[in-house]
Amino acid sequence: MSDVAKIVSDIKAGNVKPIYFLMGDEPYYIDKISDFIDETILSEDEKGFNQMVLYGRDITIEDIIDNAKRYPMMAEKQVVIIKEAQDLSRTIENLAAYADHPQPSTVLVLCYKYKTIDKRKKLYKAIKKNGLIFESKKLYENQIADWIRRVLAGKKYQIEGKATLMLVEFLGNDLSKISNELNKLMVVLPVGSTITPTIVEENIGISKDFNNFELRKAVGERNVLNANRIINHFAQNQKANPLIMTISLLNSFFTQLLIYHSLKDKSNNSVARALGVNPFFVPDYITAGKNYPMRKVSQIIALLRDADVKSKGVGANALPAGDILKELLFKIIH
Numbered sequence: 001m002s003d004v005a006k007i008v009s010d011i012k013a014g015n016v017k018p019i020y021f022l023m024g025d026e027p028y029y030i031d032k033i034s035d036f037i038d039e040t041i042l043s044e045d046e047k048g049f050n051q052m053v054l055y056g057r058d059i060t061i062e063d064i065i066d067n068a069k070r071y072p073m074m075a076e077k078q079v080v081i082i083k084e085a086q087d088l089s090r091t092i093e094n095l096a097a098y099a100d101h102p103q104p105s106t107v108l109v110l111c112y113k114y115k116t117i118d119k120r121k122k123l124y125k126a127i128k129k130n131g132l133i134f135e136s137k138k139l140y141e142n143q144i145a146d147w148i149r150r151v152l153a154g155k156k157y158q159i160e161g162k163a164t165l166m167l168v169e170f171l172g173n174d175l176s177k178i179s180n181e182l183n184k185l186m187v188v189l190p191v192g193s194t195i196t197p198t199i200v201e202e203n204i205g206i207s208k209d210f211n212n213f214e215l216r217k218a219v220g221e222r223n224v225l226n227a228n229r230i231i232n233h234f235a236q237n238q239k240a241n242p243l244i245m246t247i248s249l250l251n252s253f254f255t256q257l258l259i260y261h262s263l264k265d266k267s268n269n270s271v272a273r274a275l276g277v278n279p280f281f282v283p284d285y286i287t288a289g290k291n292y293p294m295r296k297v298s299q300i301i302a303l304l305r306d307a308d309v310k311s312k313g314v315g316a317n318a319l320p321a322g323d324i325l326k327e328l329l330f331k332i333i334h
Contacts, residue, residue: 022134033109068098086114141172142276158193216249219253235325255301271285
């Protein structure tokens with residue numbers, strides 16, 4: 001986020017590069033930067049003749065160069081934005097000659113999503129010298145909670161820990177989806193509000209009581225009653241709670257519990273770093289560590305693998321998903 005803030009700050013200050021090559025696995029920041037350039041560099045009056053948006057699947061590198069070499073009309077600059085530039089990956093190196101001598105009055109923006117260019121080749125070196133290269137990397141899931149809190153804090157909102165984790169579990173690490181859901185919440189809540197699990201449930205449709213986070217917590221605590229309530233809800237709502245996802249998350253939990261047992265330093269920060277989890281989760285591992293010794297954890301991982309095979313229909317074609325989960329839960333907790 002600091003790199004994005006620096007790019008935005010420089011553009012606002014008038015330090016505009018002739019080429020912005022935005023690449024990488026996380027499309028959210030690529031879109032944010034290109035949208036900012038789209039909205040900021042030219043006035044509305046100047047955009048009609050001097051701003052264009054092209055798509056990689058519809059053009060060639062030669063088309064890009066021809067458009068970039070045009071002079072602006074009644075404006076100091078023109079803006080050329082290439083969306084889905086990764087569709088030109090086979091010929092993208094042909095842009096190197098232009099990148100060596102870019103048109104000073106053109107702002108060329110290439111949105112090269114889900115891929116990167118070779119840092120050893122001419123194009124990368126030329127843009128690095130004369131323009132700006134931004135690599136947008138995917139955040140790990142254990143980084144998403146902090147990202148959500150920072151985004152909301154920037155808009156003067158707060159969020160409770162459990163509400164954050166509900167969003168992460170439901171939406172994963174897709175920043176665009178998370179941002180859309182946060183925007184929905186900020187539309188209905190006054191500035192300064194705190195987002196609670198109930199607000200998330202009512203406005204986004206994620207159950208605050210029946211989700212994989214609560215199931216994992218109940219299993220870790222060996223809370224048979226809560227665990228059974230959750231899996232019964234899952235059995236009745238299988239589309240929203242696929243068995244394969246539940247087994248995968250439980251498998252990750254117990255695999256991390258194995259690592260937890262092997263740690264010499266079991267302080268909160270050490271556990272969070274070793275397991276790659278948000279510190280909010282650490283008490284769950286401490287509790288589960290007391291309830292499940294290492295030998296039992298190894299047995300549970302074997303049970304989870306067996307349930308995973310059954311969930312895919314191998315050797316259990318007639319067994320409903322709910323029954324597989326109930327049998328698995330019984331074997332884990334008892």
